[in-house]
Amino acid sequence: MSVAPFDRTLPPVTEIGAASMIAIAGGVIYLAAYLPKHAPLWAAVVLLLVAAALQLLNAVLLSRIEGFAWSRFFQVGRWGLLAYALIAGMIEFAFVFDHTRGPQLLVMTLMLALFMLNVPVLIAFTVARYEANTG
């Protein structure tokens, strides 16, 4: 007899994703608060690394879930990725338009890339966790 999706105990992917989002938001706010001048980069880089590490942890935790509805996860994730790639692209465009260049732009781009990956994972996980695995 299988456990109903609602009753399954799953790793705290949403909470870890939210923590990663806090790090990303912190980094972007820190850099944006200084634009068009250059902010000291070390704090932003630390936040970027924290955000990346949390997302990596999420990927590992997700990969270990047995009987997860992966087809639903990827179906939702794909569309989410498309939507958030557009939004991240617009934000990137605004920063490039504002003459953000060099390491500052690189850190900002990497943060936007993490943001673009994180949100679809959170949406796809929340949908797939309540889905019975039919595949």
Added chain:
Amino acid sequence: MAVASHAAPAIAVERPQFEIVPRKGLPLVAIVLVGVVVAIARDSRWGLVFCHVVGGGLWTGIDLFVGFVVGPIIGRMSIPARIEFSTRFMPKMLLIMPTIVTMTLAAGFQIARQDAFLDTSNPRHAWVVASFFVVGVMAVIALAYLEPANVAVLFELRKAQPDGRVIEKLMKRFVYTAGITGVMQVVTLIIMTRLVS
């Protein structure tokens, strides 16, 4: 640990057919986003102010209305009424909210740059940074909790036998997070009015 899927109370309510993302609204979203890009690329003051004021007004208004008026009403609705409301309301929110948020933030950032509010020596710089923080808090709540719950409840409602507990749990999350973003919008109103005073 509870076992067996038959433990889940399935909902036997007639549900209207619905699209999770209403395709009819996509051209409108594209028009709005292109408009924002054009306003930024042309550095059009009117275009940017228009996008920021219209987007910001809608964003704040919708968040306050949903957080303090619609949310509590949903919370007290019967399950069938909640389902019927959600199937009509949430797909539209999925298109409207990300669009007006992107429109408001992208245009607002450019206005702040034009007005030199981003300059750390500007006396109003602190208000802009405060608004960044508020937006950051709202982004985390909306993107990590509210929007995933919104999408998941729609997927649940499309199932042949939706699980009432899933809908209950996700709707509760939606109502609480909408309330928090409503409170954050009050803070936004204070910051924005201080910024231009």
